[in-house]
Amino acid sequence: MPSGREITPEAERILGHVNGDRLWQRHMELARFGARSDGGVDRQALSAEEIEARAHLIGIARARGFGVATDPAGNLFFRLQGREPHLPPVLSGSHMDSQPTGGRFDGIYGVLAAFEVLEAIRDAGHTPRRSIEAVAWMNEEGSRFAPGMMGSEAFAGVRPLDEILGVRDADGVSVATALAAVNSAFPDVPLRELGQPIEAYVEAHIEQGPVLEAEGRVVGAVTGIQGKQTYRVTVTGEEAHAGTKPMAERRDALIAASAMVQRLHAIARSTAEDLMLTFGRFTVSPNAPSVVPAKVVFSIDLRHFDTGLMQGFGAAIPDLCAELAGGCGVVVEPLVDAPSLVFPEALRDRIRDIAAVLGHPVMDLASAAGHDARHLHAIAPTAMIFIPCHQGISHHPTERAEPEHLHAGTRVLAALLTELAG
Amino acid sequence: MPSGREITPEAERILGHVNGDRLWQRHMELARFGARSDGGVDRQALSAEEIEARAHLIGIARARGFGVATDPAGNLFFRLQGREPHLPPVLSGSHMDSQPTGGRFDGIYGVLAAFEVLEAIRDAGHTPRRSIEAVAWMNEEGSRFAPGMMGSEAFAGVRPLDEILGVRDADGVSVATALAAVNSAFPDVPLRELGQPIEAYVEAHIEQGPVLEAEGRVVGAVTGIQGKQTYRVTVTGEEAHAGTKPMAERRDALIAASAMVQRLHAIARSTAEDLMLTFGRFTVSPNAPSVVPAKVVFSIDLRHFDTGLMQGFGAAIPDLCAELAGGCGVVVEPLVDAPSLVFPEALRDRIRDIAAVLGHPVMDLASAAGHDARHLHAIAPTAMIFIPCHQGISHHPTERAEPEHLHAGTRVLAALLTELAG
Numbered sequence: 001m002p003s004g005r006e007i008t009p010e011a012e013r014i015l016g017h018v019n020g021d022r023l024w025q026r027h028m029e030l031a032r033f034g035a036r037s038d039g040g041v042d043r044q045a046l047s048a049e050e051i052e053a054r055a056h057l058i059g060i061a062r063a064r065g066f067g068v069a070t071d072p073a074g075n076l077f078f079r080l081q082g083r084e085p086h087l088p089p090v091l092s093g094s095h096m097d098s099q100p101t102g103g104r105f106d107g108i109y110g111v112l113a114a115f116e117v118l119e120a121i122r123d124a125g126h127t128p129r130r131s132i133e134a135v136a137w138m139n140e141e142g143s144r145f146a147p148g149m150m151g152s153e154a155f156a157g158v159r160p161l162d163e164i165l166g167v168r169d170a171d172g173v174s175v176a177t178a179l180a181a182v183n184s185a186f187p188d189v190p191l192r193e194l195g196q197p198i199e200a201y202v203e204a205h206i207e208q209g210p211v212l213e214a215e216g217r218v219v220g221a222v223t224g225i226q227g228k229q230t231y232r233v234t235v236t237g238e239e240a241h242a243g244t245k246p247m248a249e250r251r252d253a254l255i256a257a258s259a260m261v262q263r264l265h266a267i268a269r270s271t272a273e274d275l276m277l278t279f280g281r282f283t284v285s286p287n288a289p290s291v292v293p294a295k296v297v298f299s300i301d302l303r304h305f306d307t308g309l310m311q312g313f314g315a316a317i318p319d320l321c322a323e324l325a326g327g328c329g330v331v332v333e334p335l336v337d338a339p340s341l342v343f344p345e346a347l348r349d350r351i352r353d354i355a356a357v358l359g360h361p362v363m364d365l366a367s368a369a370g371h372d373a374r375h376l377h378a379i380a381p382t383a384m385i386f387i388p389c390h391q392g393i394s395h396h397p398t399e400r401a402e403p404e405h406l407h408a409g410t411r412v413l414a415a416l417l418t419e420l421a422g
Numbered sequence: 423m424p425s426g427r428e429i430t431p432e433a434e435r436i437l438g439h440v441n442g443d444r445l446w447q448r449h450m451e452l453a454r455f456g457a458r459s460d461g462g463v464d465r466q467a468l469s470a471e472e473i474e475a476r477a478h479l480i481g482i483a484r485a486r487g488f489g490v491a492t493d494p495a496g497n498l499f500f501r502l503q504g505r506e507p508h509l510p511p512v513l514s515g516s517h518m519d520s521q522p523t524g525g526r527f528d529g530i531y532g533v534l535a536a537f538e539v540l541e542a543i544r545d546a547g548h549t550p551r552r553s554i555e556a557v558a559w560m561n562e563e564g565s566r567f568a569p570g571m572m573g574s575e576a577f578a579g580v581r582p583l584d585e586i587l588g589v590r591d592a593d594g595v596s597v598a599t600a601l602a603a604v605n606s607a608f609p610d611v612p613l614r615e616l617g618q619p620i621e622a623y624v625e626a627h628i629e630q631g632p633v634l635e636a637e638g639r640v641v642g643a644v645t646g647i648q649g650k651q652t653y654r655v656t657v658t659g660e661e662a663h664a665g666t667k668p669m670a671e672r673r674d675a676l677i678a679a680s681a682m683v684q685r686l687h688a689i690a691r692s693t694a695e696d697l698m699l700t701f702g703r704f705t706v707s708p709n710a711p712s713v714v715p716a717k718v719v720f721s722i723d724l725r726h727f728d729t730g731l732m733q734g735f736g737a738a739i740p741d742l743c744a745e746l747a748g749g750c751g752v753v754v755e756p757l758v759d760a761p762s763l764v765f766p767e768a769l770r771d772r773i774r775d776i777a778a779v780l781g782h783p784v785m786d787l788a789s790a791a792g793h794d795a796r797h798l799h800a801i802a803p804t805a806m807i808f809i810p811c812h813q814g815i816s817h818h819p820t821e822r823a824e825p826e827h828l829h830a831g832t833r834v835l836a837a838l839l840t841e842l843a844g
Contacts, residue, residue: 099710099713100708142712209666209667209668210668210671228665230711239523241630241790241814241817242698242702243698243725244629244791245631245814247698248695252700254683254701255683255684255687261676261677262677265677269669273669273670274669276665276667277669278674278712279677280710280712280714284704284705287704289652289702291521291817293701293702301664301712303664303665368663368665368666369663369666392666393662394666395663
């Protein structure tokens with residue numbers, strides 16, 4: 001891998017074939033599968049809409065002579081065969097599933113950028129030493145089957161496949177059943193074994209935050225991913241008549257739960273400006289206007305780049321909730337505890353140098369959102385490339401990225417993958 | 423009507439026929455219609471279960487020679503004909519619908535107590551001057567069709583029948599459609615005109631509060647019903663990613679709404695010990711763990727015996743909510759505004775005197791819950807008789823009243839109705 005402010009002649013030649021129009025066109029084509037009437041995308045993992053999107057890309061891949069394969073976790077691979085096919089490939093991609101109120105760039109950009117690199121290399125008539133594969137990981141979002149990042153977790157051996165296959169959606173459909181439907185739609189796509197040695201993994205993604213746009217940069221060399229903890233809090237009070245139960249005798253689960261939310265929020269705000277705390281789910285029972293709430297179940301999503309700070313805050317949650325329970329019972333269940341991680345400096349430096357050579361304003365930037373790269377980081381040298389996201393709005397139908405930014409990020413990706421593949 | 427601590431010889435004779443065993447048996451029979459596996463009752467207004475309950479009582483009424491009639495609002499009347507049938511009757515009853523997680527006494531006790539009085543008078547071979555009617559008002563609870571007290575509102579002319587008939591349940595079924603199903607189940611029950619002059623109205627009911635039990639009293643002479651206001655508050659923020667949206671830039675509808683709940687609750691508690699404030703419904707959108715809440719809709723149920731105090735608190739709600747909106751939009755919609763009311767002293771005094779003569783410990787007591795009597799009070803002299811409710815638990819499957827208390831309340835009711843009928 002070259003260092004400093006230069007790129008290889010192969011990379012130089014391939015960059016001339018990275019086609020911004022084709023890349024934008026692919027994004028617009030893919031946005032049709034699961035299109036919402038408001039311009040957004042609702043393409044749930046392993047759904048009929050995702051099957052259509054898979055079929056579309058598989059068709060193009062075959063026309064271009066790329067290998068196509070899937071694995072027992074439903075991950076989808078497109079392969080540009082290298083000169084030494086027995087060597088571990090260089091892998092790049094992201095996911096094609098979306099949030100229910102999703103946009104046209106989150107996830108799919110990383111898949112299409114890697115795919116564009118394969119096409120550019122093919123167009124340039126180049127054959128790298130190592131194979132390069134574009135991948136679409138199964139169910140990153142976790143909106144149909146919770147929690148997300150299932151495909152990359154299974155690939156990296158973080159979570160047993162059997163456990164993932166048994167997860168059910170809100171209609172009771174299991175991952176196993178949904179996956180069987182996907183596989184039966186593509187009887188001629190070969191199934192490979194789960195997991196494989198890889199040389200490196202690079203994921204391109206929209207930032208999903210406002211920093212690059214605010215700083216006037218086009219490329220982010222991602223330093224790492226902030227840590228994340230999640231909890232489920234169950235507050236149990238007593239159902240009672242809104243007109244007759246004396247206030248002093250009530251065990252009102254909503255009053256207790258909203259006090260917890262307010263106190264935790266206030267402490268978080270005074271702890272650190274960038275300590276992220278979200279109560280996204282908050283469900284009240286029986287939820288009737290004239291009945292004192294008997295139960296509230298709410299979620300806590302806690303994120304920070306300093307793992308110690310995050311874990312310290314998290315450790316204080318049970319006692320704080322107990323203090324504010326006011327006669328109610330309260331149970332705090334920890335769900336996810338993912339420390340923050342730092343990607344290898346060598347790859348990150350190279351992204352910065354390539355961007356500089358290509359004339360794309362670049363900066364180091366941490367990822368506030370989780371990505372499949374978290375799990376690949378555990379098994380191979382891993383990097384992420386961010387591009388700007390309009391006003392930082394993501395997971396929303398109005399999510400927007402500029403064609404020239406999609407192009408710039410893909411150029412940096414193309415140069416890096418070409419170097420990594422040799 | 424006699425005064426002081428005596429009762430008429432007719433009333434004395436009839437009291438000997440008020441049958442506590444029969445009354446208890448009727449309660450257990452009725453609890454079968456809509457029985458829940460936990461021992462409670464789920465008998466929604468105009469449902470199949472309520473049709474069964476109506477059929478059961480109509481069968482007994484016919485066997486006893488009582489008149490049966492209904493009206494365009496679905497109220498059901500049982501009539502013991504008086505010697506002067508053209509005179510306005512004395513009316514007594516309550517409702518037979520329940521909350522979804524209801525008990526075996528709320529509402530149905532008032533219907534069965536009045537029915538028992540008709541049976542006792544018939545058993546005594548007495549014919550009063552005025553007719554006496556037992557009534558089951560349509561949809562008091564408002565859990566299937568909201569808001570409740572529809573039958574008594576229509577009877578009293580408080581709300582136009584057309585408006586009531588158009589209300590739909592969660593499945594889109596209108597009151598008109600549900601009522602047609604009830605009427606078609608009883609083709610031989612005559613339909614009388616809506617509303618009629620009445621001599622007086624007396625409603626027996628479980629207290630739904632803990633006061634009688636705590637004070638060791640068996641009968642409550644109800645002084646009035648506390649005022650009630652309800653509001654719907656809609657807080658509109660902005661959906662955002664839980665990991666990437668900076669805290670300082672969020673417009674988090676849950677943080678704003680929970681601040682409103684906490685502040686209003688604190689102010690209420692410092693305003694008056696008996697100011698009742700309940701946030702029974704609290705619904706968050708999109709309600710996903712990793713998404714900053716975009717919208718919260720919550721209900722406010724506010725009650726107090728001092729109408730001015732209640733209305734003063736209510737009037738301050740919009741400004742308080744606006745103060746705490748923190749960048750979110752907030753709309754406060756007033757729904758119900760019912761002042762507190764005081765029942766006529768003469769009837770209340772008579773309940774106290776009769777109870778004393780019969781040896782049932784009695785006390786004056788205000789009703790914290792709303793009742794159909796609210797609307798009857800607007801058109802005729804009205805009274806309510808309370809009996810104890812175990813631990814004040816109501817609107818719950820474990821709701822409990824003692825057989826001897828059901829009996830005692832019905833004895834007082836029998837004496838009062840006999841006197842009123844002459």
